[in-house]
Amino acid sequence: MKQTEIKTPVQTKVQMQTPKLSRHPVGIMGGTFNPIHLGHLIMADQVMSQLKLEKVLFIPDAQPPHQDEKLTIDAKDRAEMVELAIQGHLGFELDLLEIARGGKSYTYDTIVDLKKHHPLSDYYLILGADMIAYLPTWHKIDELAQLVTFVGVKRPGIKVETKYPVIWVDTPEIALSSTKIRDLVARHCSINYLVPQKVQQYIREKGLYLGK
Numbered sequence: 001m002k003q004t005e006i007k008t009p010v011q012t013k014v015q016m017q018t019p020k021l022s023r024h025p026v027g028i029m030g031g032t033f034n035p036i037h038l039g040h041l042i043m044a045d046q047v048m049s050q051l052k053l054e055k056v057l058f059i060p061d062a063q064p065p066h067q068d069e070k071l072t073i074d075a076k077d078r079a080e081m082v083e084l085a086i087q088g089h090l091g092f093e094l095d096l097l098e099i100a101r102g103g104k105s106y107t108y109d110t111i112v113d114l115k116k117h118h119p120l121s122d123y124y125l126i127l128g129a130d131m132i133a134y135l136p137t138w139h140k141i142d143e144l145a146q147l148v149t150f151v152g153v154k155r156p157g158i159k160v161e162t163k164y165p166v167i168w169v170d171t172p173e174i175a176l177s178s179t180k181i182r183d184l185v186a187r188h189c190s191i192n193y194l195v196p197q198k199v200q201q202y203i204r205e206k207g208l209y210l211g212k
């Protein structure tokens, strides 16, 4: 904000301040989203509101760095389901930068890329407790720790201690995973209320997850 001191007849000093650029707190919700489920949406929404973030970027990975076998379906379908799930939710955005980059999706590369284009954003990396436990194995983890704030969300049955600084956000624990959704679909069981209706419809229309 520019501040100018009003000059009175006896006061000639003019004080100018350089404009201060405000920063933008942005959440990063990375995942394979195979498929996206209510656990992902609830954690992102709770973190966004409790930490007063401006928005949350949902970033589907091209290839998860440590779990190749999870890539059972096309990245395009995973991204489409994320889009359907977040449609109309103010502050939730789909970002396809990892899919566009291709190859293994290292979070460090993603954050460097984002920071290059958005120098005024501060990034909050939203992670389930299982992912917090794996942080020591991540690519360039110490460099990444300098670039983001880690935000942890508890996951049922997972206790974790870490040397990295983590802001733990208290959210309802959701015993739900993409693995569980895939298993239910494969057994022709209901996934009502576990994924958004439009995602459920997409899975049904495309016949996803029936083979496994």
Ligand SMILES: Nc1ncnc2c1ncn2[C@@H]1O[C@H](COP(=O)(O)OP(=O)(O)OP(=O)(O)O)[C@@H](O)[C@H]1O
Pocket (backbone or CB within 6 Å): 030, 031, 032, 033, 034, 039, 040, 043, 070, 126, 127, 128, 129, 130, 131, 153, 154, 155, 156, 174, 175, 176, 177, 178, 179, 180
């Ligand atoms: N129910 C949940 N509670 C807390 N965090 C979750 C939950 N489900 C997923 N996450 C977190 O969301 C991020 C993306 O997860 P991912 O897309 O791999 O989903 P997933 O349900 O863990 O998948 P899968 O069962 O295939 O391993 C990770 O940080 C993961 O820890």
Ligand SMILES: O=C(O)c1ccc[n+]([C@@H]2O[C@H](COP(=O)([O-])O)[C@@H](O)[C@H]2O)c1
Pocket (backbone or CB within 6 Å): 029, 030, 031, 032, 033, 059, 061, 064, 065, 066, 067, 105, 106, 107, 108, 131, 137, 138, 139
């Ligand atoms: O950068 C890494 O080394 C790294 C290692 C494991 C996982 N990640 C990221 O963590 C997110 C969740 O991964 P996943 O395998 O549970 O879907 C996803 O965005 C991955 O790209 C990143």
